[in-house]
Amino acid sequence: xxxxxxxxxxxxxxxxxxxxxxxxxxxxxxxxxxxxxxxxxxxxxxxxxxxxxxxxxxxxxxxxxxxxxxxxxxxxxxxxxxxxxxxxxxxxxxxxxxxxxxxxxxxxxxxxxxxxxxxxxxxx
Numbered sequence: 001x002x003x004x005x006x007x008x009x010x011x012x013x014x015x016x017x018x019x020x021x022x023x024x025x026x027x028x029x030x031x032x033x034x035x036x037x038x039x040x041x042x043x044x045x046x047x048x049x050x051x052x053x054x055x056x057x058x059x060x061x062x063x064x065x066x067x068x069x070x071x072x073x074x075x076x077x078x079x080x081x082x083x084x085x086x087x088x089x090x091x092x093x094x095x096x097x098x099x100x101x102x103x104x105x106x107x108x109x110x111x112x113x114x115x116x117x118x119x120x121x122x123x124x
Contacts, residue, residue, distance in 0.1 A: 013054040021059035023111045031089030066113035079104050079120040
């Protein structure tokens with residue numbers, strides 16, 4: 001019965017804590033190209049749109065360093081255009097790879113050194 005199935009949660013936001021708040025906000029907005037929804041420098045809070053999900057960037061003076069336990073993955077329409085924009089923003093880019101499943105992927109590090117993956121599906 002459909003009434004017995006609980007509603008599945010929807011991921012609203014991922015929170016990223018950083019001691020380099022202005023740099024991180026500028027990078028995710030200007031270099032990666034996310035749309036700014038809310039920005040409060042006084043509170044050290046920014047909320048950016050990433051498709052259906054949001055990325056919250058929080059200023060935390062004692063934020064831990066980057067982690068290899070997780071990465072953020074963003075789907076883009078044109079991976080080559082994204083690579084050009086990231087290179088213009090002096091991003092630390094990895095090599096573009098094409099996977100057996102047909103999608104292309106690029107890894108990059110944000111200003112804190114967190115691993116970011118961008119990928120695109122082949123156009124038909």
